[in-house]
Amino acid sequence: METQRSRNRKGAKRRRAQGNEQNRDAKKSKSEPPGSSFLEKMKARLSGGHFRMINEKLYTCTGEEALDYFKEDPSLFNVYHAGYQAQMSQWPEQPVHKIIEWLQARSPSLTVADFGCGDARVAKSVKNKVFSFDLVSNDPDVIAGDMSNTCLDSSSVDVAIFCLSLMGVNYPNFLKEAHRVLKPSGWLLIAEVKSRLDPKTGGADPNKFIKAVCELGFTRVSKDFTNKMFVLFHFTKQEKPISKRKEIAWPELKPCIYKRR
Helix, strand or coil, rough: CHHHHHHHHHHHHHHHHHHHHHHHHHHHHHHHHCCCHHHHHHHHHHHHHHHHHHHHHCCCHHHHHHHHHHHHCCCCHHHHHHHHHHHCCCCCCCCCHHHHHHHCCCCCCCCCEEEECCCCHHHHHCCEEEEEECCCCCCCCCECCCCCCCCCCCEEEEEEEEEECCCCCCCCHHHHHHHHHEEEEEEEEEEEEHHHHHHHHHCCCCHHHHHHHHHHHHHEEECCCCCCCEEEEEEEEHHHHHHHCCCCCCCCCCCEEEEEE
16 A cells, blocks of 8 residues: 555656656747747758659650750759758768769869769869859859750860769760760769669669660770669770761660659
């Protein structure tokens, strides 16, 4: 049978716990305006949904259609890149860092074309002359336009980069443009989301992709599948042009579409 003293101790303990909880709630209410947490969550959800919509559009249209899409509303480009950066922040390693390290280990005299440059991080991180291309330009050093038709002269650059930027359904046209602007023996670096080149999950056969790039006029130097999130290819442009170019069987790269929550 419970004694009066025991009941008093339990009551006092319960009152202390309630007091501590009230103090925590009071501190929280002082530091956080009422409803702000809910509003921030709703804003993040809406922003994430908008990003996924734009992302899906870019993966399922041509480069020209994507250019027209952003011309109609350039602000969508900022929405897309904010969502892109949020996604990249969750990756343990980003491919752009691997590419920057590769460039920094080579001569700064190499001229670079960065196709789909985003925030132009490559240009901001190396001493090389970098031509940065993307659909929209919010930076005077970024050239806006369709990546399949750039302003560069033929055989004028040493390195061409596609870092998670082979997004359009006409992605072979982007690679053809890279082949045009690269010097003989110039480098082609391609980083792509791993699932896009994973036949087990509906992605393209990486060997067919490599074969198609080589038939365009490149030689494969290396392929790196060790990273969990992305694959990285290094090619060089063949010195002698292909005399008779046959029709290339380009594999369809799986669209990288984020799940809706």
